[in-house]
Structures are given as C-alpha cells and as structure tokens.
Amino acid sequence: MTSLLKKIGMVAVAIFPLxxxxxxxxxxIETAKLQGNVAITEPKARPSALKSGxxxxxxxxxxxxxxxxxxxxxxxxxxLLLSPDTRIEVNVFMQVASExxxxxxxxxxxxxxxxxxxxxxxxxxxxxxxxRKMNAMSSYVVRTAAGMTRVRSGIFTVKYNPTASKxxxxxxxCVRGAVETTVPDSNYGPITVEPGTELSTAVGAPPATPxxxxxxxxxxxxxxxxxxxxxxxxxMPISSESLAETTKIFEWSSLPPGLAKTIENMIASAPPExxxxxxxxxxxxxxxxxxxxxxxxxxxxxxxxxxxxxPISTTTGGGGTPAASAxxxxxxxxxxxxxxxxxxxxxxxxxxxxx
Numbered sequence: 001m002t003s004l005l006k007k008i009g010m011v012a013v014a015i016f017p018l019x020x021x022x023x024x025x026x027x028x029i030e031t032a033k034l035q036g037n038v039a040i041t042e043p044k045a046r047p048s049a050l051k052s053g054x055x056x057x058x059x060x061x062x063x064x065x066x067x068x069x070x071x072x073x074x075x076x077x078x079x080l081l082l083s084p085d086t087r088i089e090v091n092v093f094m095q096v097a098s099e100x101x102x103x104x105x106x107x108x109x110x111x112x113x114x115x116x117x118x119x120x121x122x123x124x125x126x127x128x129x130x131x132r133k134m135n136a137m138s139s140y141v142v143r144t145a146a147g148m149t150r151v152r153s154g155i156f157t158v159k160y161n162p163t164a165s166k167x168x169x170x171x172x173x174c175v176r177g178a179v180e181t182t183v184p185d186s187n188y189g190p191i192t193v194e195p196g197t198e199l200s201t202a203v204g205a206p207p208a209t210p211x212x213x214x215x216x217x218x219x220x221x222x223x224x225x226x227x228x229x230x231x232x233x234x235x236m237p238i239s240s241e242s243l244a245e246t247t248k249i250f251e252w253s254s255l256p257p258g259l260a261k262t263i264e265n266m267i268a269s270a271p272p273e274x275x276x277x278x279x280x281x282x283x284x285x286x287x288x289x290x291x292x293x294x295x296x297x298x299x300x301x302x303x304x305x306x307x308x309x310x311p312i313s314t315t316t317g318g319g320g321t322p323a324a325s326a327x328x329x330x331x332x333x334x335x336x337x338x339x340x341x342x343x344x345x346x347x348x349x350x351x352x353x354x355x
Contacts, residue, residue, distance in 0.1 A: 026057045027095035027116060028075045030106060032254045036068025036084070055103075058093040064125070071253050075101050076116040077109035077132040078140065081249050086125025091143070093118050107254065112138060119143060126159040128249050130259065131177065146170035146185075146203035152178035154195070155259070157246060166204045173198040173238050175246060175263060185231040187292040193235070196266070198242065200224060200234045223276040223284055233290035235300075240270040 031054045040050040041061040050062060050070065062082065064070055070082040076095055082088065093116070095101070100113035115137040120127070122144045131140055131151050140151045144160035146168040154177010161169045172181045174193040182190045185203050193199045226232055243266050250260035276284050283289055288299050 023096045024094040024115075024117065025097055027093040027118075028055050028057060028103070029060075029090065029093065030055050030073045030075075030104070031070065032073045032079070032107070033071040033252075034069070035252070037065050038068050038070045038082075039063045039065075058090045061087065061089045063087040069249075069252065073106045073254075074116075074118065075106050076112045076114075076118065076134075076138070077106055078112075078118070079107060079130045079253065079255060080120065081128040081253055083126040083128070083249070086127065087123040088125075088127060089121040089123065091119040091121050116140075122158055122160050124160060124162060126157060128155070128157045128246060130155050130250075130255060144168070144170055146201065147172075147181055147183040149179060149181045149193075150190070152180075154178060155246070155263070156193075157242075162204070167202050168204045169200075169202050171198060171200045173242060173246075175238065175243070175266070183231060183233060186233055186290065188233065188290055188296055191233070191235075191290075191296060196238055196270075198234075198236055198238050200236070201231060203231055223278050223287055226278075226289060232292075235288040235290070236276060236284075237271055237286045238266075239273040239276070240267045241273050243267045243270050 031050055031052055034050065034052045038050040039047050039062070040054075040056060041047045041063075042056055043059045062070060062072070064082050064084055064086045066085050068084055072080045072082070074080070074093065080088075095116035096114040098114035100109070109132055111133040112135050115135040117138065118140045120142045122142055127142065129142070129151065131153050133153050134140060142149045142151070142158045144158065145162070146160060147170050149156070149158050149172050155175035156177065156179050157171075157173040157175075159169070159171040163169065170183070172179065172193055174195050174197055176195045179193040180190045181193055181199050183201050183203065186201065191199060223234065223236070226234060243263055247260050247264045247267070250263060251257075271286070276287065278284055290296065290299050
C-alpha cells in the first residue's frame with residue numbers, strides 16, 4: 001500500500017505541470033462596441049483598424065485616438081472599456097476551458113465560468129472595468145509604469161498619464177467590489193481601495209520647481225497638488241464628477257443599463273471635486289495622506305478589513321482569501337483523480353497485453 005501511494009505521489013509530481021499547462025489555454029476577447037478610430041496590433045502583425053465583432057487574444061495592443069472609445073469583452077465575463085487616447089497591451093489572458101464559455105454571450109455570465117489569468121498593461125490613458133465574481137484561483141491585474149492594481153470583482157477605473165516632466169500620474173478608483181493597488185516606489189505594500197474610494201499618486205521625476213504650499217487659514221489649493229512631490233499617496237472619496245463620467249461610459253457600453261443607473265444613484269451623495277481643497281495643513285474630510293511617515297493603519301486611524309489577501313501574482317493566480325484553501329484542495333483532488341485514471345488505464349492495458 002505504501003509503495004502504491006509512493007508511486008501515485010511520484011506520478012502526480014511528474015504530471016502536475018503538464019496538467020496545469022494543458023488546462024490553461026488562450027482566452028478570447030471580443031470587440032463589442034467601437035466609436036471612432038481604434039487600432040490593433042496582433043502578435044507578428046502590422047497595426048490595423050479594429051472592427052466591431054472581431055476577436056483577438058493575448059499579446060495584442062489596442063489603441064484609441066483622441067476621439068475614440070472601445071468596449072472589449074473577455075471570455076471570462078469581464079468587460080474593459082477604453083477611453084479616448086488610451087493604449088493597452090494584453091500581456092496575458094489564459095483561461096481553463098469550460099462549456100459555459102459561449103462566443104457572443106460572455107457578458108451574460110453572472111460569474112466567471114472557469115479559472116483565468118488576466119494581465120492588462122495600461123501604457124497610457126484610462127480604462128474602466130466590470131469584473132464579475134471571479135474564481136478563487138483566478139488573477140486579474142492591470143499594470144502601469146507607476147503601479148499595479150489587482151481586481152477581485154466589481155467596477156473600477158485605472159488612469160495613467162505620463163507628463164512632460166516624466167512624472168506619471170496614476171489613479172485607481174473602486175466604484176464597488178474588491179480592488180487592491182501596489183505602488184512599488186512608495187513605502188507601502190498592497191493598499192485596499194475601498195468601494196467609493198480613489199487612490200492617486202505620482203511616480204517619476206519631480207517637477208523642476210516644486211509646488212509651493214499655501215499657508216493661509218482658508219483652503220486655497222486642490223488637494224491633488226500634494227502628489228506632485230512623489231511618492232505620496234492620496235486616498236479620497238470618488239468625486240461626483242468622476243462618477244458622472246463613469247456613468248456616461250457605462251451608458252455608452254453594451255452592459256446592462258442597471259449598472260449605469262446604480263452608479264448614477266451614487267452621484268447625489270458624492271462630494272464634488274471643489275470640496276477637495278486644503279490649506280497645506282488640514283486635510284479635507286475623508287482624505288487620507290500616505291507620505292511614509294505613518295503606517296497605513298495609523299494614517300487611516302484604524303486597520304481596514306476585507307482586503308484581498310495573499311501575494312499578488314500574475315502568473316499563478318496568487319492571492320485570494322482564506323477560503324481559497326478549499327479550491328486548492330479540490331484542485332489537488334482533481335489531480336489525484338486524473339492520476340488514478342491514468343493508473344487504471346495503465347493497469348487495463350498491462351492486463352490486456354498479458355492475456
């Protein structure tokens with residue numbers, strides 16, 4: 001018995017990488033809707049005009065011009081909306097095969113049909129995403145030169161705009177769901193971006209002339225000026241103007257109208273952009289400044305819970321919640337089941353050959 005278990009263990013170790021590589025296959029991305037001129041560069045191909053209804057895969061580059069937008073729907077059920085003057089590269093999009101994946105019906109999925117690995121590189125511009133409830137083994141990451149955002153579910157936006165001074169302005173908003181952002185140049189690890197919150201920072205060379213801080217009693221400067229001295233991070237409520245912009249993006253898309261209406265209903269209770277001004281000393285209400293002098297918990301006043309846990313990984317799916325151990329056990333059980341079938345087939349073949 002011990003010998004048999006040892007043999008099974010050796011076979012499992014030997015074939016597990018093969019099973020893993022066989023299970024993941026290139027995912028498909030459908031072009032649901034376009035406005036204006038949008039270009040695509042697929043692997044080993046020249047740039048061409050992206051057409052509505054076309055399907056492509058990973059390692060493709062998509063770019064919108066100054067008056068164009070694009071709606072991309074992935075076979076894992078997620079939607080990515082590209083704003084004008086945006087350039088992305090689909091670094092990785094791999095997915096486990098499933099009979100629930102039906103071409104033309106990706107947006108109808110209420111949850112991810114199977115485990116997947118998604119990595120989008122935002123080279124410049126803005127993307128807005130709708131990610132359905134993901135498999136515990138999946139990973140969805142948006143990378144920029146300034147930071148990396150990991151999404152577990154929900155509605156989010158990521159903006160990255162390099163400036164003439166080589167200062168990259170980076171902002172992540174979580175309208176709802178679970179979003180976590182890491183800014184490598186800061187003194188902080190992964191930061192949970194709570195629903196209704198925006199994270200803003202700047203990475204790269206500082207301006208030649210640092211912005212002066214006002215000393216007046218009354219607020220006089222936009223709070224966002226604080227991030228012009230990298231690398232400081234602001235956590236603040238999403239403004240009503242930003243929510244209005246996201247609402248328009250969703251109204252334009254092919255997504256269910258109810259999503260746009262949900263976001264629109266949040267506008268009335270959201271603070272306007274004009275509320276985020278400061279006097280260089282007192283932060284506006286609801287704003288947290290992370291400048292390295294305090295821990296994240298100290299800056300916020302108390303630890304936050306409910307953040308996606310575990311390491312951020314774009315190659316193995318990493319991270320997850322404590323409940324992820326159960327799917328891991330199921331995965332191990334599936335491997336052992338495959339091993340048993342292989343052994344049974346081997347025994348049958350051996351018996352047949354000896355008879």
